[in-house]
Amino acid sequence: MLLPLIITNFLLSVGRIFFADFGLFYYVTRDSSMLYKTTDVIDTYVFRALRSVGDYGMAAAAGLYQSFVGFVLVVAANWIVKRLDPEKSLF
Amino acid sequence: MSAILKPGSYRRSRLTGQVWINGLLMAVSVAFLLPMLLVISSSFSDETALAQQGYSLLPQQFSTAAYQFIIRDPWRIISAYSVTISVTVIGTVAALLIMSLLAYPLSRPDFPYRRPLSFFVIFSMLFNGGLVPTYIVIAQILGLKDKPPVLILPYLVVPWFVFLLRSYFLTLPRELLEAARIDGASEWRIFFQLVIPLSTPALATVGLFCVLMFWNDWWLPLLYINNPKLFSLQYLLYSVMRNAEYLTSGAASASGLTTSVQIPTQTMRMAMVVLAMGPIIVIFLALQRYFVRGLLVGSLKGD
Numbered sequence: 001m002l003l004p005l006i007i008t009n010f011l012l013s014v015g016r017i018f019f020a021d022f023g024l025f026y027y028v029t030r031d032s033s034m035l036y037k038t039t040d041v042i043d044t045y046v047f048r049a050l051r052s053v054g055d056y057g058m059a060a061a062a063g064l065y066q067s068f069v070g071f072v073l074v075v076a077a078n079w080i081v082k083r084l085d086p087e088k089s090l091f
Numbered sequence: 092m093s094a095i096l097k098p099g100s101y102r103r104s105r106l107t108g109q110v111w112i113n114g115l116l117m118a119v120s121v122a123f124l125l126p127m128l129l130v131i132s133s134s135f136s137d138e139t140a141l142a143q144q145g146y147s148l149l150p151q152q153f154s155t156a157a158y159q160f161i162i163r164d165p166w167r168i169i170s171a172y173s174v175t176i177s178v179t180v181i182g183t184v185a186a187l188l189i190m191s192l193l194a195y196p197l198s199r200p201d202f203p204y205r206r207p208l209s210f211f212v213i214f215s216m217l218f219n220g221g222l223v224p225t226y227i228v229i230a231q232i233l234g235l236k237d238k239p240p241v242l243i244l245p246y247l248v249v250p251w252f253v254f255l256l257r258s259y260f261l262t263l264p265r266e267l268l269e270a271a272r273i274d275g276a277s278e279w280r281i282f283f284q285l286v287i288p289l290s291t292p293a294l295a296t297v298g299l300f301c302v303l304m305f306w307n308d309w310w311l312p313l314l315y316i317n318n319p320k321l322f323s324l325q326y327l328l329y330s331v332m333r334n335a336e337y338l339t340s341g342a343a344s345a346s347g348l349t350t351s352v353q354i355p356t357q358t359m360r361m362a363m364v365v366l367a368m369g370p371i372i373v374i375f376l377a378l379q380r381y382f383v384r385g386l387l388v389g390s391l392k393g394d
Contacts (some may be wrong), residue, residue, distance in 0.1 A: 063221020
């Protein structure tokens with residue numbers, strides 16, 4: 001009974017796989033440059049490039065990359081689900 | 092206890108199951124409550140005692156210095172409160188209205204543009220241009236930077252909530268809507284006097300999600316707000332954290348200028364958290380009662 005809901009949630013979170021928890025990586029490290037080597041994720045990189053560095057092109061590319069890979073993964077996962085059980089796929 | 096319970100295996104497994112479930116729930120609630128207790132107790136502690144002995148569950152050397160320090164300049168927190176409350180109220184009402192106005196046609200099979208419209212909503216959930224295009228559209232094309240609507244507009248339609256509402260609207264009996272139409276009710280009247288009152292459980296659920304979403308938001312002010320008058324509560328917490336640190340580090344380097352004022356950085360931070368946390372807990376408890384009751388009403392009406 002819960003399976004369709006689980007599959008829908010799974011498909012949607014597969015699309016977020018390249019997104020990190022921005023709040024965790026931005027606030028806990030307090031955006032300190034000494035920690036970038038280990039704690040910099042794409043989200044904080046994009047945010048920094050946008051707000052403080054002003055490197056719009058690079059930020060846009062990295063952000064688009066995130067959503068594009070997520071989109072491809074959702075479509076792939078949805079294709080697999082459709083192969084296994086056509087009624088439970090998202091689209 | 093054991094006299095009442097027969098040593099039948101069913102009873103016993105039931106009992107151990109109860110013990111496990113209750114023990115697990117207790118452990119989880121302790122895990123939620125301990126940090127809160129820690130924050131409250133350290134907000135009432137003395138700054139130096141806290142620095143020497145670390146955090147503890149009971150206040151060490153009870154003092155209200157942190158609260159006094161905040162009350163010395165209360166306008167920042169009051170304005171942050173008014174921003175957050177008005178954003179939450181206006182945002183939740185507007186978001187519920189717009190999302191249900193979008194979800195209702197999607198639930199109607201006789202709506203001609205149902206497929207393209209639902210594709211439009213689903214697609215925005217699956218793919219978007221990332222942070223930069225969003226920022227450019229909101230800040231530069233729409234020119235919403237440092238304006239109050241920017242705290243509400245980006246969250247007005249959440250695709251996931253739209254589909255929640257849509258699947259609830261789908262469960263409403265179609266005969267009811269048809270009967271209303273035969274009786275001569277207009278579409279607006281069917282929507283506002285029939286669909287909306289019948290959907291209170293779904294609206295209450297989505298409304299609660301929206302309240303939490305607007306109340307807890309720090310992302311939009313972080314991106315779009317520079318004017319301190321428009322800081323929301325969560326963002327004020329962050330900026331105070333940074334400012335207090337800035338002040339103490341400045342005082343340490345330029346000693347002699349600001350030595351007369353001792354800033355209780357740690358305890359003040361905790362006191363801010365307590366002040367920001369208090370009302371939402373009360374609101375949540377008050378709302379939760381309606382929330383549970385709404386769900387029950389919905390389940391009973393399903394016959």
